[in-house]
Amino acid sequence: MTVGGKPFILKNGVKDIIDALEKVIKSNKGEILTKTPARRIIIEDGAVRGVVAEREGERLEIEAKVVISNAGPKKTIELGGEDNFDRAYLKEAREKVRAAAGIDYMITTDRPLLEPSTVLFTADTQRLECFMSERTSDGKYILRTASVPESTILYSPKKEYEIFLQDLKETFPDFERCGGRILIARNFYGDWPFYRTWPGDCIGTKTSVENLYNVGDGVIPEGWVGGSGAAESARVVVEDVQARTKLG
Template sequence: AKVLGGFAKAVGKEKVLGAFRLGTKEPEKERGRTFKDWLLQYTDNEMAHGIFDTIVSTLAAAHAYEISAAAVFSFFVAMKGFREVAIPPRGNRVNMENLAKVITSNGGDVWTNCPATRIVVGGGKATGVVVQKDGGEVEIASQVVISDIGPKATVELAGEDKFNEDYLRDTRTKLKPKPVTMVFVASDRPLWLEGEPAILMVVGARRITSVIPLSSISPQLAPPGQHLTFCFGSPVSNETRMDVEVEQGQILLDLKEQFPLFEEHGRVIKFDSRNIDDELPEMRARVGEGIGIETPISNLYNVGDACPAPGYTGSNAAAETAKRVAGIVGKRFKPGKA
């Protein structure tokens, strides 16, 4: 809301709110133009464009000149613009452990450090998986296989020859993964003095688009006696592989300029760069892109942010697909032996 307010001041409140209202009511009308081109209809104000490029890059996984206006409007309709920020106070691992407890308490089993090596396919349907366990391979028969490793990796495990060309083409052209460079900064003083439990969106920096003061949200995440700040950096293009060394260098310059206390009181404790061809990029699909949860192989489903419902992205998209697939499986299959 604060960012939208700044945009409204830059171009005129009524103009922006009116145009946005129309866009969110009929997002499909804007499918033929990028969000930047849509915005140029109303203003060429540099600050306005900078604000929205930061918003879109941070939340929708692409720059304003790379994503359709229709996709951006569908995001604001579906996700309400991310009004809240949730950070697990003890990290995401605790959430996974709690989920595992629910599974085991209901008679299921959870294996860790047991990577899947193959999805077993026979007669055009998935019949199980092969995993590594205790130094050997174990084949597990199942009525249904649900994959959360991304459509491309799923194809590799099942065998490319099991999929039709249309589906393979979609995995090459519709995913649009998002590269990112993340940096964790420890400091003996808060770098963002007004650091409330929220996301700071940075406009006009070289690479940094958003900053989260993690220790303001959960002090136990920081090194003892220190503050912890988490920054996202977006490359100029999300379409090609980024040069990791260049990106990290640009982010260091941003840190020095955006946070004057950094050089004297801060230190980088970790860089984490994810390229478009990494096993786990920041997102496997930007808003408005992606492929479906069903595959040409019967009983084989994809879940995750590569298969989002319209307007969804990131972990919200992943959760929505998991819920959707669980509903399908619950209706089509009955518990029992495969």
């Protein structure tokens, strides 16, 4: 993965991040409920009161002084009910929360185009900027890359795919001779985006409801992007909650 534009290799993949988070939560007597989607955020008199979730088909109501949503600002508004947010906040969310599109690719070859476990950065391609290589246990070679279009508004997955093929063949003229095949091309956009909003001009982490916050890539602080930006938004929220709220 890339973090803040630099390649960053986690020994056990994203699991390392999840494990570290779990350790912090549990060591502070927190509880993690998986397979428990939030169905409603409870808001009364302009302040958050808790969450209604669904666990094994049962309704589960959790009281809370503070609710931090990682579902993205649009979903948070939906869960809290539009009528509970002020108009200026809803307007800002409508204007600033704009999903960013992108496509990621997995390519296989019989012979290596790059040394396994290396990253190639390209400066002269139209879209692709980084290829990461791996070798599978059955002796195949995998390349992973992703492309973000020039414009999400004028986004055409078909055109992006054609540009991807040009970039690929220019970067690796031996692609076909090495038995190259494109295994996966996944198109992320709309409600399943690459980023929940365009980095650079996001809505803030605080909502108009007291003690209801958003974190994640829909509320990235200026100067950040992607996963590291999502983490930075969480850091900002934790600081604010610690400064303003007496928990326990």
